[in-house]
Amino acid sequence: MVGIIIATHGEFADGILQSGSMIFGEQENVAAVTLMPSEGPNDVKTKMEKAISSFDNQDEVLFLVDLWGGTPFNQASGLMEGHDKWAIVSGLNLAMLIEAYASRMSMDTAHxxxxxxxxxxxxxxxxKPEELEPETEAPAEAAGSVNTGKPGKFEYVLARIDTRLLHGQVATGWTRNTQPTRIIVVSDVVAKDELRKKLIQQAAPSGVKAHVVPIKKMIELAKDDQHFGGQRALLLFENPQDVLRAVEGGVPLDTINVGSMSHSTGKVQPNKVLAFDQNDIDTFRKLKEFGVKFDVRKVPADQYGNMDDILRRAQAELDKQK
Structure with missing residues (x-):
């Protein structure tokens, strides 16, 4: 695996490393190198050398630095002498880091x-506002307009329950992991909210169309075998109740990724990211009766959670409140 050095002025490197882990999960063979006000070029060089020595593969190293020509860049350039397989990219931002993480899954070289x-x-x-940006792309498709005209049905690459719907972890980590051509938010509530629909369309990653459709429309789309050939759909639901309605209506979902269910009054929280009331628990039990399996992970790199155990703990906490 290609090793990654994140090198910046100040604590930017530490912060963006943490942000990347929040979205894509903890990563191996990645190190943050900071240049603090009291330090000089040799300190940065020493930190880089120490970090590289900890990598599994020291032949393939990628430096992601903040400024072209800055001290982190200059020290990385000096270390590159004699290492023609290494590479440097400047202008570090979070999208770059996440893309580098995802690329390591299929690419073997730093170049x-x-x-x-x-x-x-x-x-x-x-x-934002958008009119300040030169127009380089056609306007986004209208929500619900997912017809491609090719014979065949959708291939469902992921169906996820996430209260936040389309956000960083989905737009980067899960999208890179599943490679959808369409992200479809399935929600009666969101389909009626023009502002939320617009924000979801704007949050779609490059090359992927985002749509918002009501549940009834998704059921119709799932049954259409004339227009969606070759389309890989990533479905997003706000709650398990919407998933159950879709499954009952005929949307063929074998597995549901349970990623995030926010806490609210009357709910219990048996783990850090999932909160349940009695209706939620009962709904998951009904989904299980339909043969649906549960993939409990916030990001692709997380370990799988045991949904049966989580539901048991949630039920026990609710029973105590009675």
Missing amino acids: EIAAHVLGTAKEAVKV
């Missing part, structure tokens, strides 16, 4: 990854 992350890093630089 490949360095060339690949440039596009994602540049596309991440946008402005």
Whole structure:
């Protein structure tokens, strides 16, 4: 695996490393190198050498630095002498880091990854209001307009319950992991909210169309075998009740990724990211009766959680409140 050095002025490297872990999960063979106000070039060089010595593969190293020509860049350049397989990319941003993490799954060289992350890093630089940005792409498709015209049905690459719907962990980690062509938010509530629909469309990663459809519409789309051939769909639900309605209506979901269910009054929280009331527990039990399996992970790199155990603990906590 290609090793990654994140090198910046100040504590930026530590912060973006933490942010990357929140979205994509903890990573091996990655190190943050900081240049603090009291330090000089040799301190940075020493930190880089120590970090590289800890990597499993020291022949393939990628440096992600903040500024071209800055001290972290200059020290990385000096270390590259005699290492023609290493590479440096400057202009570090979170999109670049996440793309580098994802690229390591399919790319074996630092040069490949360095060339690949440039596009994602540049596309991440946008402005709002949109009229301040030069138009370079066609407007986003209208929500619900997912017809492609090719015979066949959707291939469902992921169906996820996430109160936050389309956010960083989905737009980067899960999208890179599952490679959908369409992200479809399935929600009656969101389908009626024009602002939320617009924000979801804007949050879609490059190359992937985002749509918002009501549950009834998703059931119709799932039964259509004439227009969606070759389309890989990632479905997002706010809650298990919407999933159950979709499954009952005929949307063929074998596995549900349970990623995030926010806490609210009357709910118990048996782990850090999932909160349940009695209706939630009963709904998951009904989904299980339909043969649906549960993939309990916040990000792809997480270990799988045991849904039966989580539901038992949630039920026990609710019973105590009675």
